[in-house]
Amino acid sequence: MHNKVTKLFGIEYPIVQAGMVWNSGWKLASAASNAGILGLIGAGSMYPDVLRTHIQKCKEATTKPFGVNIPMLYPNIEELMQIIVEEGVKIVFTSAGNPKTWTSWLKERGIIVVHVVSSLKFALKAQEACVDAIVAEGFEAGGHNGRDETTTLTLIPMVRTKITIPLLAAGGIATGNGMMAAMALGADGVQIGSRFVASKESSAHADFKNAVLLAKEGDTQLTLKELAPVRLLKNKFYQDLQAVYKTSPTTEDLKNILGRARAKRGMFEGDLEEGELEIGQISGLIDEIASVSDIVDSIITEFKACQSRISTINLNNQNDQ
Amino acid sequence: MHNKVTKLFGIEYPIVQAGMVWNSGWKLASAASNAGILGLIGAGSMYPDVLRTHIQKCKEATTKPFGVNIPMLYPNIEELMQIIVEEGVKIVFTSAGNPKTWTSWLKERGIIVVHVVSSLKFALKAQEACVDAIVAEGFEAGGHNGRDETTTLTLIPMVRTKITIPLLAAGGIATGNGMMAAMALGADGVQIGSRFVASKESSAHADFKNAVLLAKEGDTQLTLKELAPVRLLKNKFYQDLQAVYKTSPTTEDLKNILGRARAKRGMFEGDLEEGELEIGQISGLIDEIASVSDIVDSIITEFKACQSRISTINLNNQNDQ
Numbered sequence: 001m002h003n004k005v006t007k008l009f010g011i012e013y014p015i016v017q018a019g020m021v022w023n024s025g026w027k028l029a030s031a032a033s034n035a036g037i038l039g040l041i042g043a044g045s046m047y048p049d050v051l052r053t054h055i056q057k058c059k060e061a062t063t064k065p066f067g068v069n070i071p072m073l074y075p076n077i078e079e080l081m082q083i084i085v086e087e088g089v090k091i092v093f094t095s096a097g098n099p100k101t102w103t104s105w106l107k108e109r110g111i112i113v114v115h116v117v118s119s120l121k122f123a124l125k126a127q128e129a130c131v132d133a134i135v136a137e138g139f140e141a142g143g144h145n146g147r148d149e150t151t152t153l154t155l156i157p158m159v160r161t162k163i164t165i166p167l168l169a170a171g172g173i174a175t176g177n178g179m180m181a182a183m184a185l186g187a188d189g190v191q192i193g194s195r196f197v198a199s200k201e202s203s204a205h206a207d208f209k210n211a212v213l214l215a216k217e218g219d220t221q222l223t224l225k226e227l228a229p230v231r232l233l234k235n236k237f238y239q240d241l242q243a244v245y246k247t248s249p250t251t252e253d254l255k256n257i258l259g260r261a262r263a264k265r266g267m268f269e270g271d272l273e274e275g276e277l278e279i280g281q282i283s284g285l286i287d288e289i290a291s292v293s294d295i296v297d298s299i300i301t302e303f304k305a306c307q308s309r310i311s312t313i314n315l316n317n318q319n320d321q
Numbered sequence: 322m323h324n325k326v327t328k329l330f331g332i333e334y335p336i337v338q339a340g341m342v343w344n345s346g347w348k349l350a351s352a353a354s355n356a357g358i359l360g361l362i363g364a365g366s367m368y369p370d371v372l373r374t375h376i377q378k379c380k381e382a383t384t385k386p387f388g389v390n391i392p393m394l395y396p397n398i399e400e401l402m403q404i405i406v407e408e409g410v411k412i413v414f415t416s417a418g419n420p421k422t423w424t425s426w427l428k429e430r431g432i433i434v435v436h437v438v439s440s441l442k443f444a445l446k447a448q449e450a451c452v453d454a455i456v457a458e459g460f461e462a463g464g465h466n467g468r469d470e471t472t473t474l475t476l477i478p479m480v481r482t483k484i485t486i487p488l489l490a491a492g493g494i495a496t497g498n499g500m501m502a503a504m505a506l507g508a509d510g511v512q513i514g515s516r517f518v519a520s521k522e523s524s525a526h527a528d529f530k531n532a533v534l535l536a537k538e539g540d541t542q543l544t545l546k547e548l549a550p551v552r553l554l555k556n557k558f559y560q561d562l563q564a565v566y567k568t569s570p571t572t573e574d575l576k577n578i579l580g581r582a583r584a585k586r587g588m589f590e591g592d593l594e595e596g597e598l599e600i601g602q603i604s605g606l607i608d609e610i611a612s613v614s615d616i617v618d619s620i621i622t623e624f625k626a627c628q629s630r631i632s633t634i635n636l637n638n639q640n641d642q
Contacts, residue, residue, distance in 0.1 A: 148539035181502035218469035
């Protein structure tokens, strides 16, 4: 297949495996790249030397293109960017910050830059900053999210009307049908997160993966809007947080309750009660842990079946016949 | 076109014009039915004798099928149901209540019953209550909404896996591309609200219609979750409400602030400051007031163009060639 996204990244299918904290190490990223999609290492949960090791292992495990996702809130971001360049990473996804800060620096070094946004306003800023592509992520997405709460179904067509560079849809997409829906709305490709959490190659703890399988419709919630909005499973930590909300906490109170390393504790160490379990609404549709290769095959097979099914819809009225 | 939805209602296109309070009188409903989709009168904002008049005028204005949407929280619902039967209405959409209460009573009288839900749990209850079809409405929809905040993109595939009766998607759909996305996800048809608010035939005040055209991405919000969650434009009333939220109000306080007739004041009387302006997120994509007939034509034309576009996507990899 040749479209804007496959050409930009040099990949087979217009699908990106999201670079998620505590889930997206070299095993997941290289498996994704080997399956014909773009694999991303999630640098947000890695110390600089850990990131370097993951990049090096990823290069050993695949000859295909892969990238790194870097949240720009990362404290020692300069160090990460230096490693990206030194290790010859060709694709960087930036998120959670101003796209102007690093885009030209990266592009001067021959690196493809994609920025993740949650609103039309930020999409326009990213295009102005001359990024190569945009990921527009809806309210239903897991993990950190925007304040406008715009859903993927409404965000994608609004961004599409104003953005000419390649556009990837994210949030709520886990299947071939979801991918087709995103492309019907005008996306050139998709970024998929939650479904790859439930992959054999994800570095998430087995207990967290099982929690994702058990999640049903209504089991996630966007919370902590006063700090940085995040969608997570409604586990004990979430319920405790709701109790605190009833006491009119300050943002400082909320920071104290959140504390440090809750995401690691939940997703990487498997503490389902006290940890932060970041996952999207579409987890309600995910019911097995499979290899990345099988997941990609299944998405492509379903996409093609969907394409056949919708091609038979005939909206011609009787007068046209 | 023949599919489950067009057959059930005896209409040309699998599209329903939502029965919205203060927007959906006989003019809108009959124009929709005459355009080949299902028109709905919104009974929620009508006194019983007003509803009777609207049904009678609708019957004079169209020979095609139309229906009535009845929120089951309506105080004198028995009176409305009696009018439905007396006036020979053939299709009723129920919402905001238990589908068991009226479904069998209506079906015994030969009336097709469709129930509107916002979650998989309520979809299963509606199917158990033997309704003829379900509207599953996502978080992005305007007006009253569910507590789970599940978006259309994630709700539809989850409902589809468990529901065998006809399924209409609602929330975030205003165009042919959006309709295609919903059908790719497994819906048999769509219910469209916001775009018909901005129609010539809607009974909304001209100033409210203009406010819908001006609305951009991020301009609506789901609020009043403690009473009944409702999505509305962030106007002065909404901002005042946010100020009150900072004072930790009781639900009684919120009821007092909301008061009575705010929806009428905003949508019907055009008080853009103090009124409640219910509209969906997709309002950010709506930029003209057109006749219902032109809106339907444009949706069908866009749907067909989308169908052509996505039929050319070729996901076969090079090994398959």
